[in-house]
Amino acid sequence: MTQTTFGGDWTRQKLEILSRYLDAYTTALKNQQFRLIYVDAFAGSGYWNPKSEYAPEDYGDFHEVVKGSASKALDIRDKSFDQLVFIEEDPERSESLKGLSPEHRDIRIINDDANVALPKFCAAMSGRDRAVVFLDPFKTEVSWGTVEIIARTEKIDCWILFPIMAITRMMPVKNEPGHALSAHLDRIFGERRHWRNVYSIPAQLPLFGDEQPRQRESGTEQIADRYRERLESVFKRVAPTRRQLKNSTNTPLFELFFAASNPRGAPKAVGIADHILRYW
Numbered sequence: 001m002t003q004t005t006f007g008g009d010w011t012r013q014k015l016e017i018l019s020r021y022l023d024a025y026t027t028a029l030k031n032q033q034f035r036l037i038y039v040d041a042f043a044g045s046g047y048w049n050p051k052s053e054y055a056p057e058d059y060g061d062f063h064e065v066v067k068g069s070a071s072k073a074l075d076i077r078d079k080s081f082d083q084l085v086f087i088e089e090d091p092e093r094s095e096s097l098k099g100l101s102p103e104h105r106d107i108r109i110i111n112d113d114a115n116v117a118l119p120k121f122c123a124a125m126s127g128r129d130r131a132v133v134f135l136d137p138f139k140t141e142v143s144w145g146t147v148e149i150i151a152r153t154e155k156i157d158c159w160i161l162f163p164i165m166a167i168t169r170m171m172p173v174k175n176e177p178g179h180a181l182s183a184h185l186d187r188i189f190g191e192r193r194h195w196r197n198v199y200s201i202p203a204q205l206p207l208f209g210d211e212q213p214r215q216r217e218s219g220t221e222q223i224a225d226r227y228r229e230r231l232e233s234v235f236k237r238v239a240p241t242r243r244q245l246k247n248s249t250n251t252p253l254f255e256l257f258f259a260a261s262n263p264r265g266a267p268k269a270v271g272i273a274d275h276i277l278r279y280w
């Protein structure tokens with residue numbers, strides 16, 4: 001089985017929060033007639049070795065092999081998921097996921113781009129299906145169109161790892177991004193106006209004849225707030241708390257958001273997720 005190297009302490013936090021939610025979710029719905037599905041859209045190989053192939057300051061320096069999100073979801077026992085869907089674009093990691101499949105469990109492994117596989121999954125959901133989707137990319141792989149399709153199902157709760165460091169680097173402070181970066185940001189935020197409004201003309205008077213470039217405040221808060229607004233525009237509810245995941249030098253890498261799409265279930269789902277985000 002391939003053991004992948006992904007993250008450090010922040011990865012543990014992310015997995016702990018996810019596990020606690022999955023456990024609470026299946027328990028809360030266990031007496032209802034729904035088919036409960038877990039979708040790991042960036043599933044990895046099932047395990048990760050926190051001693052990283054990436055920058056040590058970003059990913060920590062742990063040495064043991066730890067269960068990844070797909071394995072953690074399989075471990076939910078009080079009431080287990082009726083089906084687990086593991087999407088992974090990398091063929092070797094996808095192959096490795098097959099090693100996780102215990103007998104008598106309904107597991108689908110899809111070797112594809114999550115932005116292709118998730119819309120198909122959403123379109124095929126039946127009226128009695130309910131799902132938790134975990135979006136755990138390395139960087140900026142999640143397209144806004146995919147998030148919107150998830151929200152429209154009204155059947156899915158979604159954990160979203162928003163790559164704040166990568167996106168902050170794409171958005172210079174003293175000038176707006178160029179064409180290629182702007183197109184990339186459009187794909188992440190849906191439309192240009194949703195990210196471009198963090199840029200404004202600076203308050204000081206321009207020098208005669210000078211055209212002032214638009215600038216943004218330094219830091220990550222405004223950008224994370226914009227994404228949160230996007231989530232609120234399509235989901236029924238978004239957890240008020242988000243978890244900032246930082247590396248060992250205290251640099252924010254990701255913001256972990258939770259959003260619920262089902263009109264009846266969203267208040268309870270968000271209550272549980274928000275509690276976990278605050279206290280764990």
Ligand SMILES: C[S@@+](CC[C@H](N)C(=O)[O-])C[C@H]1O[C@@H](n2cnc3c(N)ncnc32)[C@H](O)[C@@H]1O
Nearest residue numbers: 042043044068069088089090113114136137138
């Ligand atoms: C951060 S890792 C996931 C870690 C995993 N959730 C865990 O806890 O072990 C991101 C994974 O997404 C995969 N990936 C990258 N781009 C993808 C895409 N567009 N669609 C599906 N998988 C993708 C990578 O190969 C990698 O295994």
